[in-house]
Amino acid sequence: MNDKPPQPEQPEDILKNPPExxxxxxxxxxxxxxxxxxxxxxxxxxxxxxxxxxxxEKRLQGTKGTQSSLPADGATGLACGNCGTTLEAxxxxxxxxxxxxxxxxxxxxxxxxxxxxxxxxRLISGKRxxxxxxxRSPGEAKEMSISVRLVALNEALNxxxxxxxxxxAALLRDQIRDLTEKKGSENVQ
Amino acid sequence: MSNNDLAGEIAKLGTxxxxxxxxxxxxxxxxxxxxxxxxxxxxxxxxxxxxxxxxLASGELIEKSGLDKPILFKSEEISPLDKEYLMExxxxxxxxxxxxxxxxxLIDSTGLFLTTFNIDSHVHFTLIDTQNELEKAWNRLIxxxxxxxxxxxxxxxxxxxxxxxxxxxxxxxxxxxAFLQLSALxxxxxxxxxxxxxxxxxxxxxxxxxxxxxxxGDIIVLQNNYTLGITEENILSSIRSAAxxxxxxxxxxxxxxxxxxxxEIKDHVSRAVGVLIHSYQVETIEALNAISLVKLGxxxxxxxxxxxxxxxxxFFSCRRAHLLGHLSGAVNPEELPHKRAEHIHKALQQxxxxx
Numbered sequence: 001m002n003d004k005p006p007q008p009e010q011p012e013d014i015l016k017n018p019p020e021x022x023x024x025x026x027x028x029x030x031x032x033x034x035x036x037x038x039x040x041x042x043x044x045x046x047x048x049x050x051x052x053x054x055x056x057e058k059r060l061q062g063t064k065g066t067q068s069s070l071p072a073d074g075a076t077g078l079a080c081g082n083c084g085t086t087l088e089a090x091x092x093x094x095x096x097x098x099x100x101x102x103x104x105x106x107x108x109x110x111x112x113x114x115x116x117x118x119x120x121x122r123l124i125s126g127k128r129x130x131x132x133x134x135x136r137s138p139g140e141a142k143e144m145s146i147s148v149r150l151v152a153l154n155e156a157l158n159x160x161x162x163x164x165x166x167x168x169a170a171l172l173r174d175q176i177r178d179l180t181e182k183k184g185s186e187n188v189q
Numbered sequence: 190m191s192n193n194d195l196a197g198e199i200a201k202l203g204t205x206x207x208x209x210x211x212x213x214x215x216x217x218x219x220x221x222x223x224x225x226x227x228x229x230x231x232x233x234x235x236x237x238x239x240x241x242x243x244x245l246a247s248g249e250l251i252e253k254s255g256l257d258k259p260i261l262f263k264s265e266e267i268s269p270l271d272k273e274y275l276m277e278x279x280x281x282x283x284x285x286x287x288x289x290x291x292x293x294x295l296i297d298s299t300g301l302f303l304t305t306f307n308i309d310s311h312v313h314f315t316l317i318d319t320q321n322e323l324e325k326a327w328n329r330l331i332x333x334x335x336x337x338x339x340x341x342x343x344x345x346x347x348x349x350x351x352x353x354x355x356x357x358x359x360x361x362x363x364x365x366x367a368f369l370q371l372s373a374l375x376x377x378x379x380x381x382x383x384x385x386x387x388x389x390x391x392x393x394x395x396x397x398x399x400x401x402x403x404x405x406g407d408i409i410v411l412q413n414n415y416t417l418g419i420t421e422e423n424i425l426s427s428i429r430s431a432a433x434x435x436x437x438x439x440x441x442x443x444x445x446x447x448x449x450x451x452x453e454i455k456d457h458v459s460r461a462v463g464v465l466i467h468s469y470q471v472e473t474i475e476a477l478n479a480i481s482l483v484k485l486g487x488x489x490x491x492x493x494x495x496x497x498x499x500x501x502x503x504f505f506s507c508r509r510a511h512l513l514g515h516l517s518g519a520v521n522p523e524e525l526p527h528k529r530a531e532h533i534h535k536a537l538q539q540x541x542x543x544x
Contacts, residue, residue: 003500078220083233086412093353097233099226099344109349109356119418121390133350135420138343138454141335144324144422145231152301156437 011118034104035084048081080104150179195359205301206501209319212488213439214432215368217318217409218280219330219425220487222310222353222362226342230354231291231307239291243306247295247427250304254336256297263466264292273510279303279315280368302333310362312337312349323365323425327413344444350417360417365424368397368431372485373442376454384409391415391427406477406504411433447489455544458486462542465533470526476507476533483540494539503536 010176034056049056062079079089081104083097089095090105102109107128114124119132136142155170168188209215224230227322228242247261262271275294285294288308295304303315313413314334318326344352350360357366371460372382384394393412396404411431446454461482464471471479484500503513507529513520517526 010218066373083229085233094429096230097354098229098348099224099352102346102349106348112255113356113417117390118358118415120415122240131348132418133346133348134418135350135363136331137347138338138345138351139335141331143328143331144425146324148324148422148426148429151426152433155430156433159434160437165441167444169366172437175484 032101033081035079035081146179150176204502205317206505207498209498209501211321212484212497213369213436214321215370216280217323217365218315220312220313220315221328221330221334222358223334224311224344224352224414226344228311230316231311232354237289240309242311243293245341246306249340250295253340254333256302258298259295262294264288270510270513274514275303277505277508277510279317323325323429327425341367347527352526358416361421362416363421363424364416365428365486366414367411367428367433369409369432370407370484371409371435371439372481373446374439375407377442377456379442387431387434392431397456405474407481418524431513443488455491458482458491459542462492462540466537468530471530471533472526473508476529477504480504491542491544493541495537507533
């Protein structure tokens with residue numbers, strides 16, 4: 001093991017010696033995130049752009065008549081400027097390569113999550129701009145209390161009572177009572 | 190450390206199953222995937238970068254997370270058998286056998302905690318709970334997660350949450366998996382209907398090897414379907430709620446079996462004892478199915494001479510890697526079913542049928 005902790009990889013390192021690639025978006029001068037390649041006939045044009053670049057949006061959406069110049073199978077040549085993962089690879093189910101891919105391929109990822117029903121149905125028809133994450137943020141150390149267990153036991157108790165299984169219901173009630181007492185004594189302390 | 194020492198350390202892992210008195214809810218595993226902000230994901234990193242991640246993350250965990258005697262195993266330094274042992278011990282649904290250079294495993298002395306490095310995400314924490322104390326286990330897991338995150342910073346976006354190479358696992362990047370042994374429901378033919386009734390978009394229900402149709406040892410596995418668009422608390426609560434309902438129904442089925450005369454089920458249990466005590470060789474699946482019936486028989490008072498924790502322990506120790514780890518010296522694969530039978534005979538030598 002090295003004595004010195006290794007330095008984390010910086011996005012700037014990757015972009016230090018880019019082959020004929022400018023460090024700023026060709027259109028709006030922000031940090032580049034996307035390498036866009038367009039093949040028209042025998043000519044191949046490459047552009048480097050930021051992920052929010054309006055020019056990128058135009059080319060992907062095919063406005064201003066650019067749609068006809070894109071390949072018919074939808075392979076746009078879009079690639080992540082940080083790790084090189086391509087849109088085509090994402091579409092065939094390859095794993096994403098880095099955090100930047102989530103920005104670059106945001107709409108493709110959302111489509112895929114919706115198609116595969118990997119998000120709750122209440123979120124599927126929501127706006128594309130909506131926040132999907134509902135859990136913790138980094139550094140949040142919120143502890144869970146035994147209330148979660150009490151809720152589950154109460155749910156099970158209600159179902160058991162509905163089935164008129166009084167023996168199981170009594171067992172559940174005992175567990176609920178023990179937990180409630182435990183919770184009470186924790187609160188007192 | 191030599192390879193033998195490493196294997197020895199893995200084989201010395203604490204055995205939480207020894208203390209598990211619960212005949213139905215065997216265990217729950219809680220797992221969190223995390224990736225370090227400044228690095229590309231493992232699939233896009235070269236060997237040297239992956240090794241840096243292992244060194245960096247394991248160093249922080251060993252020094253600052255408060256783990257009890259943590260030990261790091263680099264993947265290239267341990268045998269395929271040791272990887273299989275870890276997979277069995279931590280009830281992993283994912284195989285570690287393909288783990289190679291630049292990947293690693295970190296365990297602590299409790300035998301309940303495992304971190305893998307670069308197998309899927311940079312860091313994948315797993316904590317096993319065998320005492321039905323999921324909230325306590327979560328609180329312990331999150332302390333470890335926060336200590337590493339404070340030092341290295343996790344890849345996170347407000348929209349997608351904690352970022353993972355597989356977008357289907359981002360968000361909380363949290364998976365809770367409950368393992369329940371529903372032998373009575375299986376025996377009275379109510380297992381399928383019970384599972385069907387429990388089905389919910391938030392849950393995935395499978396067998397121990399991940400197949401929804403192949404149920405081995407009557408073990409049903411409940412896992413959250415979503416990691417994104419839901420809170421950690423909701424995930425844990427839905428797993429707890431479903432597992433509690435199944436446990437109640439299994440208890441009710443056991444009670445019915447105790448009260449009613451069911452000769453065919455007594456016969457199944459007796460035959461299972463016969464298979465385990467008298468067979469000359471026995472394969473894993475046959476053994477797991479028979480142990481499940483013996484556990485049921487013991488719980489119903491039809492079998493004496495063995496306890497639930499001992500049977501839970503046997504359930505693990507007769508699986509391939511555990512068995513090989515337990516046997517000293519090289520064993521020919523063809524001999525393994527016989528060695529398994531011998532191991533089970535020894536464990537069940539005090540067992541007697543009372544029906």
